[in-house]
Amino acid sequence: MAALKSWVGVVWLKGLQPRVSTFGWRLAWNCLPSDDLVRKWQVPLVSRCDLCRKEQESVHHLFLACEFSVKIWTELLMRFEVRWEGFPLMEELFSWWKRKARTILLQKAWLPLAILIPYQLWKERNKRRFENRAASHGSVIRQVLSSLAEFYMLIPIYVRSVSELTLSRSLHLKAQPYQQQRIIELSWASPVQEEVKLNIGGCSLGNPGRTGAGGVLRDHEGNPMRCFASYAGVGTNFYAEFEAFFVGIHHAMSLHVENL
Known part of the structure; x- marks a missing residue:
């Protein structure tokens, strides 16, 4: 049996809308119709990134190297007090993202962003290319946070400290206090004679x-x-x-x- 990919736990995350997870799966397998992939299909194409309009479009450039995308990654990660350093491949980003979740504040808010950010970047790219409509990086960030709020409605996020409360506010999430678990003692009574x-x-x-x-x-x-x-x-x-x-x-x- 083949080993599970490192990105499985990030892409197929409970609470993500199916279309978002499907997008993440296509991204992880490099199946999105970006210009570099279309060229591999022997389709002649003049390429330019619709987000920065400076470089040719590829999966790596569009999601990891474009100055527009990097600005969004940087600003959102700063809210978690994490520095964006860039990655050569999406699979390496997903792997790092999953490892980072073990020590990050508000793990349930951190994990879905690995897919929600590229998803909103792809939507913005398509709007610019096919509808001639461009939004600012701040608008895209608001769309990411709105998608995170929808995820939060399905998967409640509980805060346990002031730091987590501050972070939830910066992500525009309504905080729910952590409910301390109660210990309930149960007893077992044996049946009466000749019963099972x-x-x-x-x-x-x-x-x-x-x-x-x-x-x-x-x-x-x-x-x-x-x-x-x-x-x-x-x-x-x-x-x-x-x-x-x-x-x-x-x-x-x-x-x-x-x-x-």
């Missing part, structure tokens, strides 16, 4: 996503009679819980349990 108790659980990774179901059958003294766990396909948490229930009943029947 079935405890089950099921969950979905992603909801919907890959599901698992499991459980344990115990007698009145608490001794395990049978333990089980299995992959239940793709589904929701609701589906996984019911799958665990029916699998548990099947095991109880195979043990000839009469009082469950």
